Amino acid sequence: MSGLISIIIFLPILASIIILAVLKNDKLIRRFSFGIVTVELLLTFFAFLSYDKTKGGIQLVDFVEGWIPIKGFNANYLVGIDGLSAPLVLLSGILGAAAVWGSWRVTKRVKEYFALLLFLQGVVTGVFVSLDLLLFFIFWEAELIPMYFLISIWGSGRAQYSAAKFVIFTLFAGALLLIGILVIYLSQGINSFTMVSIPELGITGIPELISGANLLIPIAVIFWLFFISFAIKLPLWPLHSWLPDAHTDAPTAVSVILAGVLLKMGGYGIFRISLGFFHNSELNFDFIGPILVILGAISVIYGAILTIRQTDLKRLIAFSSVSHMGYVIIGFSSLVNVVSIKDTLALSGAALQLFTHGTITGLAFLLVGLVYDRTHTRNIPDLGGLTNKMPVIAVFFLIAGFASLGLPGLSGFVAELMIFLGTFQVGNIFAIATVIGVFGVVLAAGYTLWMIQRSFFGEKPSEKSPISDEFDNLTDIHAFDVLPVLILTIPIFVIGIYPRFLTDLIELGIWEMFLL
């Protein structure tokens, strides 16, 4: 019982209550929130570092038994991190800090804005550290309230439509998830919400109980309930239609969190629950694996093709997320052939991709926000030659773009390479799908470079463009914005050059989950 993880969850939630109830002055609220996320970032980093790789297992456990103690409904408060969730906790710390630091320009309804953002930060972190299914579900659903308000109040365009669409899609995902959780819990022989086994506490988790359990409904149905639910969140083609709308209309900071952390909830869910629970049950992955890899490949190519056609900077990046999350699914499909640690390469790649995509896309959205603040348009044909006026932003945009298209030396490359190598090894349809998936990288290079070329390089905007008049007055990055941009850029380089910083942990987590 170290309490560190609980502090990480509840510090921002408490802070949001304090903001709502006590603080009055906008300036004070802003500083207070900056302070809280900075502390939160340090705490998550500390938690990440204090995970002892030699010991492994679940660490930093906080366990309160009998949170809901009535007969037959035993939910505990159980949080902790393992090799899989530790990087994601760090990710949510980084993205949360970047989002709040990057929001210093917000002047509309400051109090509610920061309160909601901090609340969101707390519950999203809660999803990654919950080891009790009911707790996991509570955090999963609680994220909806702040997201709805953040998109619909501070958003632009069809903000209310997008916010409602986001909520209804996620609620639908939650509906399937809830049924899945209840079925698992109530099946004879399980009767537990615990997602992992913790031998030190004498807890046996669902992954071990499920193989001998007498399930209420066929195991394949349960698998697909969970999988569809997480695939909506990820999002996977053809369940992705909420994502471009929500991303495009959300305010910058929310896009950053949405792309950076919220999508990862889906990926993490698939890892921990869809794969983690079922991999050594009676479920036949030989049949599911090909379906996953095909869906993943379609997602990659479909997302990439749609991305090329976009003319709105934000929408473009949003669609590229669909494509990049397809790689994660391709990586997951390699589970069919995992018998030794060698075979976990693609799974590690998928887990790493969750982290790297978070920072890369977060950075891209942050920079688009900066560009939009200056030009007041995100329409690519109206932009052009921005490098002359905002060289620093352009440099960082190039970094984000190159990382996204998988330039060696940056983090995107490592993750995608691992996924491709690992899945290709499986052979047959997996190899074919991987080859198709690799074309996604080519397309990514196409849309990224073309987008950067059209907006940052090339001719100055033409007379018809709304920004041609004010083009000469455009300014470069503000000193305050350097910090959030840097905090997202550093991991891109660090992981690109020294991936073991994360992969050691991830491999440990995956080894424990699938091979132990």
Added chain:
Amino acid sequence: MSFQDFLAISPEIVVSFTAILVLIIDLFVKNKKILIPISCFGLLFSFILTIGLWNGWIIESVGIYVFFSSLRIDEFALFFKVLLILSALAVIGSSWEYINSNIESKGEFLGLLLLSISGMLLLVSSVELITVWVSLELTAIPLVALVALGKQETSLEASFKFLILGAVSSVVILYGLVYLYGFSGSTYFTDIFYYVSSMQSAPVNDFINVNFGLLIGVILLILGISFKLAAFPFQMWVPDVYQGSPTPITAYLSVVSKAAGFAVLLRIIYGVLGGNDFSYLLSNLISIIALFSMTIGNVMALRQNDIKRLLAYSTIAHAGYLLVGVASLNLDGFGENLYSGPQGVLYYLAGYAFTNLTAFLLIIGVSKSIGTYQLSGYAGLRKRAPLISFVLAVSIISLLGIPPTVGFMSKVFIFSAAVNTGLTWLALLAVINSVISAYYYLRVLKIAFVDPEENKSEVVVNRTISVIVVVGMIGIIILGIFPSLILEVAEIAVMSIVNI
């Protein structure tokens, strides 16, 4: 009949005496405001007596039969009595301003309301068919008058609708009770229970054939009670009556009246018929009623522009969710969870009382200030009344069932009970239904928090109402985070009716 019998129904006696006292005092005083504290005091006294009964200070033990075994003072009855009295207290305590400006006959309003409450208090502890029927009528008849007391033109129309449909449903219930009596030979629940259990050993088909009449009786009873629950097939009155009646009465109907209806239903199904071959049939019947109720409620609510009508349809939907819990009746679920259905219903009802009363009392307060029940009048409420709009948000989020509110936990328990008893399909449809409901609940939030205000005037809400709704909001969150506060009591209450 001993003195103890009277002690055992002291809460009911106190409430009905208060009703008469209010009517008498009303004749002699000019300042009618005094009637509110008198009514509240009566209810509070009755609440204390109920707590006393529960703790065995007044009668020797909980679970005794009184008045020739027609009433049973068990934990189940006391749980509902506490719930009903507190809800009624909240409604009456916060409605002075409304009564003062909207109701002409103030004394009658309060007197009738108290009489109706005393009927409900009797209803939840009655274990005999005729007592059930008499208590049902005692709750219903004052309500017909109360609905008509509003100043709006629609009040009278609403009252007629309520009267006629109420009468039809009463007749259906009575018909059902007659069948129950005719086939079991007794009006006492215990006798019917023994009769039904004694038939247990017979083969299933024989059992159904021999007891066909009993089955018809139960089906009629359930259909009739759906009027009280605001559930399909007797849900048509709900929107019109909710819209037409004085708002405190709407709140009362949506919470108190519904809770009492569920008490009777649970007592009959779990206490009398539970644990035998009827269970499957009843479970199927109630599942279908539940499915229709929530679907009709949610779909019809999508396009409402009047907040009272919107909440009326949402009430129908919630009756549907609650019935999912009642339907979780098959007894082959896994052991320890056997009675999680009724437990969930009790928890849901308590949470729903907090949530819906908060919402309705808030509407009383806000509408007084903005002068309309149209949703558009709530535009920009966030700026015009920051605290109240926050409370509104919490109650709407609880109705929608998102954590950390009591509405979320209620749904989890109810659906868990359904999955446990093999009703996974129903649970799935119910969750999808609650996704549909997001659409109209979000619209309320959008109007209050996102839309720009047309009218910039501040919304002033009466202080009593503010205090009560803030307490309600705190209750919504506390019960959502610590559900065992209610669940443990609910477990005891349910066990007191299933183990006669």
